[in-house]
Amino acid sequence: MKKALSLMLALVMVLALAACGGGTQPATTTQQPDSGSASTSTGSGTSTASASASGAFKFGASGPLTGDAAIYGKAVMNAAQIAVDEINAKGGIQIEFNPQDDEADGEKAVNAYNTLMDWGMQVMVGPVTTGSAIAASAVAYNDRTFCLTPSASSTDVTANKDNMFQLCFTDPNQGTGSADYIAANMAGHKIAVIYRNDDAYSQGIRDTFVKEAAAKGLQVVYEGTFTKDTQTDFSVQLGKAQSEGADLLYLPIYYQPASVILQQAKSMNYAPIFFGVDGMDGILTMEGFDTSLAEGVMLLTPFAADADNDMTKAFVAEYQKRYGETPNQFAADGYDVVYVLYNALTASGCTPDMSSAEICEKLIAEIQKTTYNGLTGENMTWSANGEVSKMPTAVVIKDGVYVSA
Amino acid sequence: MEFLSYLISGISLGSVYAIIALGYTMVYGIAKMLNFAHGDVIMVGGYISFCGMMYLGLNGWVALLLAMAVCTVLGIIVEGLAYRPLRQATSLAVLITAIGVSYLLQNTALLVWGATPKVYQSLIPLTDASGAPNALRLMGGRLSISYMSLLTMAACIIIMVGLTLFTSRSKMGKAMRACSEDKDAARLMGINVNTTISVTFAIGSALAAVAGVLLCSFNPTLMPTTGSMPGIRAFTAAVFGGIGSIPGAFLGGLLIGVIEAMAKAYISTQLANSVVFAVLIVVLLVRPAGLLGKYVPEKV
Numbered sequence: 001m002k003k004a005l006s007l008m009l010a011l012v013m014v015l016a017l018a019a020c021g022g023g024t025q026p027a028t029t030t031q032q033p034d035s036g037s038a039s040t041s042t043g044s045g046t047s048t049a050s051a052s053a054s055g056a057f058k059f060g061a062s063g064p065l066t067g068d069a070a071i072y073g074k075a076v077m078n079a080a081q082i083a084v085d086e087i088n089a090k091g092g093i094q095i096e097f098n099p100q101d102d103e104a105d106g107e108k109a110v111n112a113y114n115t116l117m118d119w120g121m122q123v124m125v126g127p128v129t130t131g132s133a134i135a136a137s138a139v140a141y142n143d144r145t146f147c148l149t150p151s152a153s154s155t156d157v158t159a160n161k162d163n164m165f166q167l168c169f170t171d172p173n174q175g176t177g178s179a180d181y182i183a184a185n186m187a188g189h190k191i192a193v194i195y196r197n198d199d200a201y202s203q204g205i206r207d208t209f210v211k212e213a214a215a216k217g218l219q220v221v222y223e224g225t226f227t228k229d230t231q232t233d234f235s236v237q238l239g240k241a242q243s244e245g246a247d248l249l250y251l252p253i254y255y256q257p258a259s260v261i262l263q264q265a266k267s268m269n270y271a272p273i274f275f276g277v278d279g280m281d282g283i284l285t286m287e288g289f290d291t292s293l294a295e296g297v298m299l300l301t302p303f304a305a306d307a308d309n310d311m312t313k314a315f316v317a318e319y320q321k322r323y324g325e326t327p328n329q330f331a332a333d334g335y336d337v338v339y340v341l342y343n344a345l346t347a348s349g350c351t352p353d354m355s356s357a358e359i360c361e362k363l364i365a366e367i368q369k370t371t372y373n374g375l376t377g378e379n380m381t382w383s384a385n386g387e388v389s390k391m392p393t394a395v396v397i398k399d400g401v402y403v404s405a
Numbered sequence: 406m407e408f409l410s411y412l413i414s415g416i417s418l419g420s421v422y423a424i425i426a427l428g429y430t431m432v433y434g435i436a437k438m439l440n441f442a443h444g445d446v447i448m449v450g451g452y453i454s455f456c457g458m459m460y461l462g463l464n465g466w467v468a469l470l471l472a473m474a475v476c477t478v479l480g481i482i483v484e485g486l487a488y489r490p491l492r493q494a495t496s497l498a499v500l501i502t503a504i505g506v507s508y509l510l511q512n513t514a515l516l517v518w519g520a521t522p523k524v525y526q527s528l529i530p531l532t533d534a535s536g537a538p539n540a541l542r543l544m545g546g547r548l549s550i551s552y553m554s555l556l557t558m559a560a561c562i563i564i565m566v567g568l569t570l571f572t573s574r575s576k577m578g579k580a581m582r583a584c585s586e587d588k589d590a591a592r593l594m595g596i597n598v599n600t601t602i603s604v605t606f607a608i609g610s611a612l613a614a615v616a617g618v619l620l621c622s623f624n625p626t627l628m629p630t631t632g633s634m635p636g637i638r639a640f641t642a643a644v645f646g647g648i649g650s651i652p653g654a655f656l657g658g659l660l661i662g663v664i665e666a667m668a669k670a671y672i673s674t675q676l677a678n679s680v681v682f683a684v685l686i687v688v689l690l691v692r693p694a695g696l697l698g699k700y701v702p703e704k705v
Contacts, residue, residue, distance in 0.1 A: 066515075066519060066521070067521075068522065068628065070519075070521045071521070197675060224669075224674045225674040225675050226674065227678070229634050229678065230677070230678065232620075232623070232624035232634070232635070233414070233418050233623065233624065235414035235418075235666075236411055236414055236415075236666050236669040236670050236674075237669065237674060239407065239410055239411060239414065239670070240670060243407050256522050256626055259524065259625070259626060260624055260625060260626060263625050264623075266532065266538070267532075267538050267539075267540070267551050267553075268538070268549070269538045269540075269549065286521075286522060286524050286626075287521065287522075287523050287524060288459065288523055288524035288525070288526065289524040290524070
């Protein structure tokens with residue numbers, strides 16, 4: 001009797017919580033592959049890619065569809081789906097696309113990778129974030145699976161792994177790019193840096209930035225740090241930056257702590273120029289975020305949605321039609337990745353009945369000969385160590401949208 | 406002047422820690438258990454008030470009351486289902502159960518609200534209609550204290566004084582102190598121990614809801630893990646001040662907040678955490694019961 005009562009109470013509690021959620025279901029279900037051919041994995045127990053019966057290449061992808069960095073993963077998968085649908089509509093080579101959630105967590109990324117290999121993945125789009133990519137790349141290297149990550153920017157992702165390639169620029173490149181841009185356009189400013197010192201991404205960009213800034217004679221007056229545990233209160237760091245007279249705040253961090261910094265700076269009446277890097281991308285699409293706080297924020301990104309070329313215009317229009325929002329840089333990266341892979345597969349004469357290891361060797365050779373013009377840059381080329389060559393450009397947020405600076 | 410503004414940001418952060426620590430210390434003092442799920446009740450409080458404001462269109466203060474009501478019920482249910490059956494079990498079993506409840510709450514929140522951070526609207530808007538910060542300006546505008554900080558400090562003091570009066574003056578408070586000293590003797594004296602402990606949890610959880618709303622007003626991003634780190638900080642604060650002691654939790658919270666802010670400002674942001682915990686170790690070496698642990702005649 002007592003037990004039954006306990007059970008009932010537990011049920012009531014769960015239901016009550018569920019009711020509170022209302023319309024805010026996590027959007028994990030929107031990512032199912034909707035390509036016409038059903039994903040029949042034919043239950044083969046082996047983990048090596050078996051030939052696809054439907055005559056289509058199997059593209060697997062892993063990225064955070066839930067969690068702190070979900071905005072990145074969703075953007076990549078949404079845009080990759082657009083590219084896949086466009087390619088399939090052309091006829092000829094067909095692609096099956098299977099996105100998996102890794103919550104930007106290394107361990108889950110390895111699980112996602114294994115799930116995809118069981119499904120029969122031949123080429124991988126991703127992983128989307130650096131930590132996941134480092135973890136999954138070790139397994140992918142041993143399996144000989146070709147990976148092109150849209151956005152994992154650390155050099156550790158590609159180091160000593162000939163099958164890993166990046167579409168985004170590397171962390172050191174972002175630090176250099178920021179220093180170059182500030183030196184060229186805002187040289188007289190006093191700069192403060194707030195970065196997260198327990199995060200390889202943030203620390204990496206800051207290290208190069210500070211070195212390059214010193215070489216270019218920029219004045220860095222204050223450096224403040226925080227960690228994952230202390231990313232809730234920045235009032236002291238901001239107060240210090242303000243009292244040192246900094247009028248440019250460089251933020252090589254992700255958008256979530258950046259949104260806290262913007263709010264706290266506002267409440268302190270401190271209004272320097274905020275300058276972010278690609279991790280700042282996504283801040284405008286946070287639920288409930290007051291976009292007026294981000295007015296005038298500058299960031300470094302290879303993609304501006306207002307760029308005046310046909311490819312960007314068509315992509316932005318399609319993305320807005322499907323998902324109701326303006327695509328960010330990660331979406332553009334995801335779109336480009338699918339086309340780079342498609343072009344390389346076509347050019348190297350790969351067929352859907354080849355194994356993932358055979359495809360991997362062909363693509364490693366092919367991608368180093370490739371020159372690609374995409375949404376995120378002209379004349380992209382790849383070196384043997386997996387880095388892409390293209391240059392970042394700066395945008396500024398005006399009235400809630402990116403405008404070329 | 407800068408010193409004062411760092412001091413104030415330390416005190417307002419410390420006040421939030423202190424309110425959370427009061428909840429820890431109440432439950433520890435009376436039920437003699439560490440309720441590690443306390444931090445997650447804070448998170449639930451934050452989400453409930455967020456839902457109240459965003460989806461039901463409630464005023465911030467009404468949403469706060471709603472969050473307090475829901476958290477109170479949640480606290481009573483958790484105590485009744487998870488902790489009451491273990492009343493006679495070893496304290497380790499209860500501790501592990503509390504950690505389990507903490508994970509249950511976090512993952513339920515993950516299911517219900519998803520993990521994408523929600524941006525919380527501060528209880529007092531950041532800026533007034535004309536766009537100027539909502540802050541008290543002193544000394545010719547050189548020192549500004551936001552109304553949110555003032556509210557937090559006031560709430561902290563009111564809650565501390567209220568709890569002290571409640572435990573020392575009211576009949577229920579007397580029952581709580583009796584349970585704290587000796588549960589079996591209290592039962593023999595006709596005190597309903599289970600009810601008393603339930604009331605303790607109800608009060609602790611209502612405080613957690615207040616702390617959740619204040620915490621989210623400072624740190625506007627709300628995630629299922631929002632409560633866990635402040636929870637640990639506040640637990641540290643409760644131990645620092647002497648766990649089981651109400652003024653101790655208050656003092657511990659404030660000191661941790663101020664030391665953290667000062668270490669960030671004058672030593673190094675990189676070393677701030679190390680400094681806080683180094684001070685904690687030194688204090689515990691000198692006073693193993695915490696700052697006020699020994700001097701409170703009856704542990705509440």
